[in-house]
Amino acid sequence: xxxxxxxxxxxxxxxxxxxxxxxxxxxxxxxxxxxxxxxxxxxxxxxxxxxxxxxxxxxxxxxxxxxxxxxxxxxxxxxxxxxxxxxxxxxxxxxxxxxxxxxxxxxxxxxxxxxxxxxxxxxxxxxxxxxxxxxxxxxxxxxxxxxxxxxxxxxxxxxxxxxxxxxxxxxxxxxxxxxxxxxxxxxxxxxxxxxxxxxxxxxxxxxxxxxxxxxxxxxxxxxxxxxxxxxxxxxxxxxxxxxxxxxxxxxxxxxxxxx
Amino acid sequence: xxxxxxxxxxxxxxxxxxxxxxxxxxxxxxxxxxxxxxxxxxxxxxxxxxxxxxxxxxxxxxxxxxxxxxxxxxxxxxxxxxxxxxxxxxxxxxxxxxxxxxxxxxxxxxxxxxxxxxxxxxxxxxxxxxxxxxxxxxxxxxxxxxxxxxxxxxxxxxx
Numbered sequence: 168x169x170x171x172x173x174x175x176x177x178x179x180x181x182x183x184x185x186x187x188x189x190x191x192x193x194x195x196x197x198x199x200x201x202x203x204x205x206x207x208x209x210x211x212x213x214x215x216x217x218x219x220x221x222x223x224x225x226x227x228x229x230x231x232x233x234x235x236x237x238x239x240x241x242x243x244x245x246x247x248x249x250x251x252x253x254x255x256x257x258x259x260x261x262x263x264x265x266x267x268x269x270x271x272x273x274x275x276x277x278x279x280x281x282x283x284x285x286x287x288x289x290x291x292x293x294x295x296x297x298x299x300x301x302x303x304x305x306x307x308x309x310x311x312x313x314x315x316x317x318x319x320x321x322x323x324x325x326x327x328x329x330x331x332x333x334x335x336x337x338x339x340x341x342x343x344x345x346x347x348x349x350x351x352x353x354x355x356x357x358x359x360x361x362x363x364x365x366x367x368x369x370x371x372x373x374x375x376x377x378x379x380x381x382x383x384x385x386x387x388x389x390x391x392x393x394x395x396x397x398x399x400x401x402x403x404x405x406x407x408x409x410x411x412x413x414x415x416x417x418x419x420x421x422x423x424x425x426x
Numbered sequence: 427x428x429x430x431x432x433x434x435x436x437x438x439x440x441x442x443x444x445x446x447x448x449x450x451x452x453x454x455x456x457x458x459x460x461x462x463x464x465x466x467x468x469x470x471x472x473x474x475x476x477x478x479x480x481x482x483x484x485x486x487x488x489x490x491x492x493x494x495x496x497x498x499x500x501x502x503x504x505x506x507x508x509x510x511x512x513x514x515x516x517x518x519x520x521x522x523x524x525x526x527x528x529x530x531x532x533x534x535x536x537x538x539x540x541x542x543x544x545x546x547x548x549x550x551x552x553x554x555x556x557x558x559x560x561x562x563x564x565x566x567x568x569x570x571x572x573x574x575x576x577x578x579x580x581x582x583x584x585x
Binding site: 169170171172174176177180181182183184185187188189190191192193194195196197198200201208212217218219221222243246247 | 519520523524526527530538539542543545546549550551552553554557558561562563564565566567572575576578579580581582583584585
């Protein structure tokens with residue numbers, strides 16, 4: 168091999184012009200290229216792109232290939248998660264995986280979330296259909312007006328005690344509501360473990376999973392992000408001045424809430 | 427104002443100062459040396475490669491100097507190479523790599539960029555085996571290792 172392609176900075180400069188599919192080919196070329204370029208490949212993870220939607224929709228499904236089940240996904244994030252710097256999440260299960268104690272996703276600098284309430288796995292879909300078949304039968308016989316009781320799940324940390332309100336929702340199964348309740352907490356725990364975050368986008372879609380009754384824990388968690396300079400917040404109304412006092416390095420703050 | 431650059435094989439190249447200063451390394455050297463006329467030795471660059479580098483710098487002598495980008499994102503946006511540069515880069519692989527090395531050493535970022543994009547274009551769309559063939563690289567993975575890597579990084583497939 169030419170001397171040139173052995174030099175890490177040059178190989179990386181070449182790789183900076185390549186997309187993940189080509190980077191995937193590159194890391195299979197030889198040990199040296201794998202060593203140098205693995206971090207280029209894992210630098211940016213966007214679950215809307217490449218094979219992520221397929222992989223995530225099949226998560227935990229009987230249809231998923233053996234390698235693409237839950238333990239495989241947790242495994243790859245425990246092995247490579249620490250390389251991720253830019254993370255874009257639109258799937259709830261990715262929140263669950265990246266926030267897991269085994270995951271090594273602690274070095275994220277840019278975290279963006281978009282509506283996570285939409286993407287459901289095939290397994291969840293099946294569960295929903297089964298559930299709605301059941302309840303349809305019930306509704307016909309019992310004529311029950313109004314919403315069913317909202318479900319809560321476990322509280323995963325004292326930080327969240329009393330801070331969240333479950334959301335009543337006809338269109339989600341009780342199981343799903345319990346999971347969603349936990350997903351929201353896991354999301355905030357993911358933020359908490361990534362103390363070098365510079366840019367954060369909080370999507371309003373989380374409010375379709377459960378709502379924040381008391382944003383005290385939000386201030387606490389955001390306040391620990393000493394390198395945060397960009398924040399887009401569409402999840403809960405926050406006091407701008409209080410934020411600026413907590414985060415003197417904050418340069419941009421955008422919010423959907425009127426102040 | 428002209429400067430004299432000396433290649434590793436002792437050939438002298440007389441170049442306009444403005445053109446030579448497209449190389450940040452040379453620019454800094456000239457600032458340090460001040461008014462002196464002494465030739466600048468470039469022990470890492472042969473005459474053949476230096477000829478090409480000077481040709482590039484002369485053609486681009488009026489380009490605005492690139493400011494280094496603030497972003498650390500290794501994914502860059504534009505992947506197009508302008509026509510003159512494309513023709514300029516139609517050299518054998520050995521010369522291509524020599525130009526990249528020289529651009530890196532001399533700190534001529536636009537030339538390094540074009541060189542790297544050219545290599546990237548060779549890689550695009552190829553399988554690992556095709557990439558190895560293109561650059562004469564030996565595969566030091568076992569088939570199991572290669573399969574494992576592919577599996578672990580399957581998310582990157584274009585589906």
